[in-house]
Amino acid sequence: MSTIALNIAKVGTRIREAAQAAGRSPESVGLLAVSKTQPAAAVREAFAAGLRDVGENYLQEALDKQAELTDLPLTWHFIGPIQSNKTRPIAEHFDWVHSVDRLKVAERLSAQRPAGRAPLNVCLQVNLSGEASKSGCEPDALAELARCVATLPNLRLRGLMAIPAPTDDPAEQHAAFARLRQLRDGLGLPLDTLSMGMSQDLEAAIAEGATWVRIGTALFGARDYGARP
Incomplete structure (x- = not known):
């Protein structure tokens, strides 16, 4: 078994055990492989081990990998900050966007989603800290943003995403993730997604309702930022 395959199995065990401890079905938690700075070959290796959802932070890097991996039925998630002038390729080449944080970006993504494509699944990123x-x-601005984004024709508002301030304190981890869940539930919209939790805190995130955990280091190892195009 390859190192990446072994890591995927280990993370899968963590997800399953955390879900069971929280009284949840393990199938309710999706594993999103964060492959920024990793080569396309690593994503291909992860696919061979059963992984289907890939998250990318850097647009050009993601487009280059997509071009190399057109033969694989992957679901692509954009999870990085979005510049207004980069919305068109995101709208054209991704299935999910987790990092919508202002109405202008959402409006551009909706307007630029290609005709005939399914609505783009989006999460609103919340700055909790x-x-x-x-x-x-x-x-404080979330309710108004959610109300507006929910009306856009080519987007499907799915839920919320956050990257809480890093901490090793389990109580602080739980508190941050619980707050995101409470914010989602307080919107009064039919939202089913909480994108939260990474390699170091996925257990706390799952306990508080995460439906996507975004895992990079625990799957692929330490990132080589010097390798980024």
Whole structure:
């Protein structure tokens, strides 16, 4: 068994055990492989081990990998910050976008989604910690943004995403993820998705209702940022 296949099996065990501990079905939690700075060959190896959902942060890197992997039936998720002038290729080449944080971006994604494609699944990114360096909508502005995005014709608003401030304290992890769940539930919209939890805190995220966990390091190993195009 390859290293990536072994890692996928290990993460799958973590997800299954965390879901069972929370009284949830393991099938209710999706594994999103975050492959930024990883070569297309690593994604191909992950696919061979059963992985089907791939998350990318950098647009050009993602498009290059997609071109190399056209033979694989992968579902592509864009999870990085979105520049307004980059919305067209995102609308054209992705199945999910987890990082919508302002109405202008959502409107452009809807307008630029190709005719005949299914609506683009989107999550609104929330800046839970108020960090200036983090993307995301402020919690106080979330309800109005969600209301507007839900009306756009070529998008399907699925839920919320967050990247909480890193901490090793399980109580703080749980509190951040619980807040995102409460924000989603308080919107009064038919939303089914919470994109939250990474390699170091997926157990807390699943306990609080995560439906996608975004895992990079635990699957592919440490990232080589110098390798990024």
